[in-house]
Amino acid sequence: MIEFKLPSLGADMDEGTLLEWRVKPGDSVKRGQVLAVVDTSKAAVDVEVWNDGQVGALRVQPGEKIPVGAVLATLLEPGETAAPSVIAPRLAAVPSTSRHAVSPSARRRALELGIDPEAASGSGVQGSVTRADIETLARARPAPASDHLQAMRQAIAAAMSRSKREIPHYYLSETIPMDAATAWLQRHNAALPITERILPAVLQIKAVALALQRFPELNGFYRDGGFVPAVTVHAGVAISLRGGGLVAPALHDVAAKPLELLMQELADLVKRARAGSLRSSEMSDPSITITNLGEGGAESVFGVIYPPQVALVGFGSMGVRPWVQRGVPRAIPLVTATLAGDHRVSDGHRGALFLAELRDLLQRPDALAHSGPDSSTDTEGSLPWAANAKH
Amino acid sequence: MGSERQALIAPVLDILRAIAPEVEAGALDPAQPLRRQVDLDSMDWLNFLVGLHQKFGVTIAEADYTKLVCLNDVVDYLRARLA
Numbered sequence: 124m125i126e127f128k129l130p131s132l133g134a135d136m137d138e139g140t141l142l143e144w145r146v147k148p149g150d151s152v153k154r155g156q157v158l159a160v161v162d163t164s165k166a167a168v169d170v171e172v173w174n175d176g177q178v179g180a181l182r183v184q185p186g187e188k189i190p191v192g193a194v195l196a197t198l199l200e201p202g203e204t205a206a207p208s209v210i211a212p213r214l215a216a217v218p219s220t221s222r223h224a225v226s227p228s229a230r231r232r233a234l235e236l237g238i239d240p241e242a243a244s245g246s247g248v249q250g251s252v253t254r255a256d257i258e259t260l261a262r263a264r265p266a267p268a269s270d271h272l273q274a275m276r277q278a279i280a281a282a283m284s285r286s287k288r289e290i291p292h293y294y295l296s297e298t299i300p301m302d303a304a305t306a307w308l309q310r311h312n313a314a315l316p317i318t319e320r321i322l323p324a325v326l327q328i329k330a331v332a333l334a335l336q337r338f339p340e341l342n343g344f345y346r347d348g349g350f351v352p353a354v355t356v357h358a359g360v361a362i363s364l365r366g367g368g369l370v371a372p373a374l375h376d377v378a379a380k381p382l383e384l385l386m387q388e389l390a391d392l393v394k395r396a397r398a399g400s401l402r403s404s405e406m407s408d409p410s411i412t413i414t415n416l417g418e419g420g421a422e423s424v425f426g427v428i429y430p431p432q433v434a435l436v437g438f439g440s441m442g443v444r445p446w447v448q449r450g451v452p453r454a455i456p457l458v459t460a461t462l463a464g465d466h467r468v469s470d471g472h473r474g475a476l477f478l479a480e481l482r483d484l485l486q487r488p489d490a491l492a493h494s495g496p497d498s499s500t501d502t503e504g505s506l507p508w509a510a511n512a513k514h
Numbered sequence: 515m516g517s518e519r520q521a522l523i524a525p526v527l528d529i530l531r532a533i534a535p536e537v538e539a540g541a542l543d544p545a546q547p548l549r550r551q552v553d554l555d556s557m558d559w560l561n562f563l564v565g566l567h568q569k570f571g572v573t574i575a576e577a578d579y580t581k582l583v584c585l586n587d588v589v590d591y592l593r594a595r596l597a
Contacts (some may be wrong), residue, residue, distance in 0.1 A: 312576045317567045322556050392555045417556040
């Protein structure tokens with residue numbers, strides 16, 4: 124029997140509220156399938172399963188608060204037969220569907236607003252309640268305080284306090300000329316429709332992933348008193364949320380992916396993060412965080428490492444500033460890249476070499492566009508599998 | 515000004531609000547930089563331009579991004595290409 128547990132969804136989340144089940148007892152499920160939606164202070168998280176199997180018993184009902192590590196359901200392994208006495212009563216206990224359906228987004232919004240979603244009249248498919256229906260209902264009555272925002276602020280504070288308490292940070296900064304990268308992007312994008320153009324941030328994220336291949340001590344997790352390097356680079360991308368707060372879900376296997384795909388995935392990730400709908404693997408996988416202040420931001424950012432990660436790379440706002448090349452001052456686009464590193468795992472000397480590697484990679488954008496990982500890498504990351512222990 | 519202009523402002527604001535729901539139409543000064551008034555990051559800005567492209571069928575060259583600073587610039591840009 125497999126226990127399907129609530130995985131860790133990041134250092135700032137130790138519990139969640141079950142919003143809905145996507146499966147019922149008896150359903151066959153495939154690895155990677157979303158079985159449940161759990162609300163956290165940052166997003167409604169689609170919780171994926173990491174084994175093939177058949178759903179046995181659902182142990183938690185929608186609306187229940189559950190701690191990380193709690194068993195949400197039991198699964199039968201392929202070939203395993205059910206003990207009928209366990210499964211049968213549970214089948215009978217499946218809630219009837221007489222109540223109208225509520226979309227996960229609507230359910231989450233209702234929870235945020237402290238509204239009973241069943242009280243809303245549904246305008247969606249087959250009378251299902253949509254987010255808009257919840258908003259309509261909310262407008263009809265005075266809004267309560269934004270508890271969700273406050274919960275997120277507390278969660279961020281808890282994670283960052285832990286980081287500052289436990290991680291001996293060191294900080295490095297390097298100015299990187301972006302003239303070559305900018306010119307390459309302009310040429311590349313000029314031939315493309317607006318929907319396929321690549322943002323500078325994507326080049327930067329890809330360069331970080333490639334640079335990390337030579338600096339494994341910056342990519343991984345500090346756990347139980349020791350460092351566990353990650354097998355691939357799952358870059359946690361810091362995304363600010365409208366109305367406040369931020370979340371840093373993973374772009375998976377960055378080093379192996381072409382820029383076009385990374386751009387699509389980044390756009391999708393930003394959209395879903397803002398809509399408050401992320402996958403459990405995106406929350407638990409990041410092996411390093413990258414924060415990019417973008418246009419209009421400050422010149423540099425020195426980040427606070429997100430535990431259990433051991434490094435954070437920050438990019439300030441890119442701007443045309445003076446730069447001396449071969450004794451000649453020129454005005455070119457520059458960006459300040461910073462590294463916050465964990466002294467328990469690495470030191471400033473290696474960190475400086477990493478930033479130099481990052482700088483060099485960004486001078487060769489064509490190579491960035493056409494390079495994959497140094498070596499053939501195992502695509503299985505190290506994290507989410509731990510969450511669903513076999514028994 | 516003119517009614518042709520006004521007719522463009524409403525759908526442009528709709529696209530903007532799809533990205534930044536907190537935007538209130540009356541609160542924006544069309545002659546001031548949009549991104550000083552609305553918190554839009556690079557991805558938001560790109561999505562805004564993609565929205566304009568999809569709604570109006572206008573091709574926006576990347577080299578033109580820097581011309582689109584204020585709401586007025588956006589409307590003028592659209593008018594010139596829709597004429």
